Amino acid sequence: MSKVYNALFICTGNSARSILAEGLLNGLGQGRFQAYSAGSYPKGEVHPLALATLERFGMPPGGYRSKSWDEFARPDAPQFDFIFTVCDNAAGEVCPVWPGKPMSAHWGVPDPAAVEGSDEARRKAFHDAAVTLKRRVELLLALPLARLDAMSLQHELHGIGKA
16 A cells, blocks of 8 residues: 555635645545645635536535634644645745644645636636646656655655746
8 A cells, every 4th residue: 555645735715726726636646645725714615616617627526615724733633745835825824833844835826716707707717727736736646756855855846836
């Protein structure tokens, strides 16, 4: 049995980008990863277009909730191998201390929930965010994680965020 890696995606509101990333990594990771998402100031609800977008990408649209990162800073929380910030606000905030010293990287994506305009423009914003996150998840999944030393892996994670 190979190792299952735990990953946490953080965004301020935990309603769109971090939810998309959680769903994509869980779906595409095919059991190699267990992804979670959280926010520093969670909105308390998942944006309906995030769920619709996950469904269009073939990911299960259920089981998500907007939650605080405090939930994952407790002693009984999963120990993370990776922490990714997906919004610029969360990248600049003081995060909790995560047990086990997980690798971290910033994978910033424009906020699709902030897009105003027609329904089509808003759906496109969510689609574009999901495409960017999907590509980054695919790059993560292509890494030979077990064979990379910590410094090389950290370098690769940062590079993916710029892709």
